[in-house]
Amino acid sequence: MQESQFEKYLRLERQYSVHTVEAYSNDVAQFLDFVTENFETDAAQVNYPMVRSWLAVLLEQQVSNRSINRKMSSLKTYFKYLQLSGIVDSNVMNKHKSLKVNNNIQTPMSPDEIKSLLSQPIDETDFTAVRDRCVMELLYTAGLRRAELISLTIASIDHQKKQLIVNGKRNKQRLIPLLPSMLERINNYKVLRELHYSSSTVQELFITSKGKPIYPTLLYRIVTTQLKSISSKTKVSPHILRHTFATHLINNGAELNGVKELLGHASLASTQVYTHSSMEALKKVHALAHPRNNKKR
Incomplete structure (x- = not known):
């Protein structure tokens, strides 16, 4: 076919x-x-x-x-x-024009919401609880896409260099630094994974309670459940943590090109989307740094 x-x-x-x-x-x-x-x-x-x-x-x-x-x-x-393939002579879609779409900018999580999320106490001996916390923390600290997190394997963690090896869109590989706290969280999760599923041959890093690779619907459920417990936002998804990752980096002075590389974007234009939600922070930087701003004098 x-x-x-x-x-x-x-x-x-x-x-x-x-x-x-x-x-x-x-x-x-x-x-x-x-x-x-x-x-x-x-x-x-x-x-x-x-x-x-x-x-x-x-x-x-x-x-x-x-x-x-x-x-x-x-x-x-x-x-x-x-x-x-030589099945048709021309592409019937060549003259098609896309419908207009309202660019609704997704509101990222605030630093206080993230702090509340990651400081909630969990049972460190419970596999599911530790896995879910590890998932949430990794999405936020590494800015991963949903598919990228699902495809992570045990070998994706480079403990010696303290970095994450990620296969992004079009199988383009990138390296993301891992914070010491994130590396410790991953290690704790891997200990429980080995304890409960030592006979598993699954290479994916994140697995279900049945020892199978984690799947998109489950990841979405984990993220929405966790985020709705600390936020009143109606629209939450794995992508909001990637958005939050980028926004918080930019708000704290990270260069746009650096954020682009961490996100795995092919062009700077894709990264600039996140500057919209960071505009207030950028305005403050501009006001403080620009020599023509009389108010700071």
Whole structure:
């Protein structure tokens, strides 16, 4: 089937993460089901009006513009693959324009909220409690993406150099320094992991109570449960800790290029998103440092 070959193309040639491959594949499958049912045709015969018809249905279903744009991006990649494979002559998505999306800037956790989160007492002999604390602390102190944390292995921890080896988007590897407190937390977790799951052959660092690799839904549940216990924010997710990591670094004077490298961003433009939530702190720095500011005199 073309879909399975498409997945192989995404993984090997585009070097997309497992999560992205799954999302793109689902989007394409939904579209192909739509054109088969409504136009009785296959991918090779698709034209742009058919795409527009699907887009109209998605809007009627009140799918968000952001999600629709992701689906259209999936289709564009799919038809590019078909074109490269010689199945179609041109990419029907070439002239498509994305829908407008409101850039709602996510509010990061405050330093007090993070302090409250990481100072809550836990049973240091309870595997689940120690694992969950380790997950939360690592997301905040290393600024990891959800998929990056899930894919960490025992070998990802370089104890001698006190750093974390992370495989990011497109399998691009980066090194992140580990704070002494974070390294101690990881070591405590690994002791309990070995104590309770010594027979496990799983190489992933974080595992479930059944000894299996941790999975996206469980990670999301861990993070939302923990954050809602100390914050009134309605929208919380693993990404908010990555956002908080970047914001707190910038607020404390970290250079943007350094934060970019720690986050694994390909361009500085991606990192600059986090300066919006840091604007008040930046204004204070500007006011204190600029020679034309008369108020400080």
